Amino acid sequence: MDDRIRITEHAPGQERVLTPHALELLLSLHDFAEARRRELRRLRRTRRAALADGATPTFLPETRHIRDDATWQVAPPAPGLEDRRVEITGPIERKMTINALNSGARVWLADCEDSCSPTWENVIKSQVNLQDAIAGTIAYTSPDGREYRVTAERTPTIVVRPRGWHLDERRILVDGEPMSASLVDFGLHMVHNADALIAAGRGPYLYLPKIESHLEARLWNDVFRATQDMLLIPRGTIRATVLIETISAAFEMEEILYELREHSSGLNAGRWDYLFSIIRAFRFRGDDFVLPDRAALTMTAPFMRAYTEQLVRACHRRGAHAIGGMSAFVPSAKDPAATEVALAQVAQDKRREAGDGFDGSWVAHPGLVAVAQAEFDAVLGEQPHQLARTRDDVVPDGAALIDLTTTPGDITEAGVRLNVEVAIRYMEAWLRGQGAVAIHSLMEDAATAEISRSQVWQWIHVEARTVEGRTVSRDWVKRLVREIAEATPRTEGDRLDEAVALFTEVALRPTYPAFFTLAGTERYLSPLTQPQAIAA
Missing domain, CATH: 3.20.20.360 (Malate synthase, domain 3)
Known part of the structure; x- marks a missing residue:
């Protein structure tokens, strides 16, 4: 060689x-x-x-x-x-x-x-x-x-x-x-x-x-x-x-x-x-x-x-x-x-x-x-x-x-919670080597997890309000993260703690990483002994 x-x-x-x-x-x-x-x-x-x-x-x-x-x-x-x-x-x-x-x-x-x-x-x-x-x-x-x-x-x-x-x-x-x-x-x-x-x-x-x-x-x-x-x-x-x-x-x-x-x-x-x-x-x-x-x-x-x-x-x-485009639905018997x-x-x-x-x-x-x-x-x-x-x-x-103003729909408390849950559950599976994961009858992959964590980041940054009247704040999302982590059944060899840390890094910090997969790879999947020479 x-x-x-x-x-x-x-x-x-x-x-x-x-x-x-x-x-x-x-x-x-x-x-x-x-x-x-x-x-x-x-x-x-x-x-x-x-x-x-x-x-x-x-x-x-x-x-x-x-x-x-x-x-x-x-x-x-x-x-x-x-x-x-x-x-x-x-x-x-x-x-x-x-x-x-x-x-x-x-x-x-x-x-x-x-x-x-x-x-x-x-x-x-x-x-x-x-x-x-x-x-x-x-x-x-x-x-x-x-x-x-x-x-x-x-x-x-x-x-x-x-x-x-x-x-x-x-x-x-x-x-x-x-x-x-x-x-x-x-x-x-x-x-x-x-x-x-x-x-x-x-x-x-x-x-x-x-x-x-x-x-x-x-x-x-x-x-x-x-x-x-x-x-x-x-x-x-x-x-x-x-x-x-x-x-x-x-x-x-x-x-x-x-x-x-x-x-x-x-x-x-x-x-x-x-x-x-x-x-x-x-x-x-x-x-x-x-x-x-x-x-x-x-x-x-x-x-x-x-x-x-x-x-x-x-x-x-x-x-x-x-x-x-993709139909992500997963049929269930x-x-x-x-x-x-x-x-x-x-x-x-x-x-x-x-x-x-x-x-x-x-x-x-x-x-x-x-x-x-x-x-x-x-x-x-x-x-x-x-x-x-x-x-x-x-x-x-x-x-x-780029005209998003006519897009129907609301930001809801349930939608914020679902984004946090899906992102954390997907990242946990991804860290264990699974790239396609069925969650709530949808096949989630890195792209859908990126939407979930990016929406949370943006909603926090612009101080978006849900239809119920709650401001999407970093503190509230942190509480949701804790609730979802505590409610998630633990199994031997799971990587839930790392998934929570990864989600926190890519969704809750003031700076916005371009891809969660970069941070995930560098921190958890294949870290190098020396810093990466070029950015994404």
Whole structure:
């Protein structure tokens, strides 16, 4: 192994994943991209600071020529990505992988990001399970002896979501500094699975999260070109769908498609992270930028309608798929009445997306696949997509994207309490290595926990008042934290105390951390002996 690269932890399966060839590729990717990644992270911080200081996001004048040029298109749909009407998401945990492959969905998003707690064991295990899934050898026997096998005649096309540009992989050091977590997840997938996917008539397909500008998409495109050259794969074989889940990216959708056009397979309306980004960007702005309870934030809110309709227009104008957002509901056999109501809500949500022109949408549970597919079947019929529906009736409107004043709903005492509870319970599970957690019949992940803790931070900062008349103060929230912690059953090996400390750090202190996952990783999952060299 090159002495420039050092692995600081060990997990089962590591020798199979971190092979000499794999480490050689990771080192090459680091040398190719790290300087630009650092600069792009600096630009992120500058833009975020400007928004926090009162700047208004706008469509970029310097890229107007890209938006005005009606002639360019992205690459045509890649094999296995022509029809994406239902996509199921989840961590690359062994049983969940098998369930996803048997689900009947057209696409499986194999997630290394928001639904995966980035313990070193999970990072390695995800890559092992992904290799086995692609090889067709994955199987699992539960502790109670139940066997899980892939039995579906047609399994979903696999699309991998690596971690975002802002995250470091602190267990792999190059010249003493952490590697990009994005490049680790991407590089390991490429070196182990690209040839097998291509041989099976598919390809190495990706979802790209947390992108904040077209320049970040440009770096990904350059990484794709370089990697394909290194692995002797034809350029354009890699395809990527970008999650539009930050407010700045919403103003650069066509530019992002343009930068990735030889590798693009569309955009996704990443609704939960998008809401998190809105709160984070405008957290200092006062009443006009304060949103109601998380439960009241539906896709029918005018600013969310503007976001989704402009996304469909941008995609279809350029020949790219538009994929709808996550239905996070988890069906429960214990409460059939509540499940029936929730399924009706999921159907209504997917009916709206299909009617708006989306080509497919996300679900978090196999039990939702049939419900979502029925709504898209009703609109698509035998057609694989709606690319011909260009939504010329939609006019790009920057003001509509950031007009939160018409959002219906209230801040309630119950909503504040629920945010605190969900954030603490999720963080406790995340610290134990669980990245997708069912809480109150919803599948929570890092994005939904970010909304919960960010709303609490903002409500405290602006001294928001609940509909009952109580001011959301730091002291009151501290009391809620104590009450929730005391009411939570303790189990051997739980990390509740650390979760409370983490929530306090990211929701109750005067300064606002950009991501709770950064603080959680640095303090609890993979601390370094020396401070991190660069900020998020």
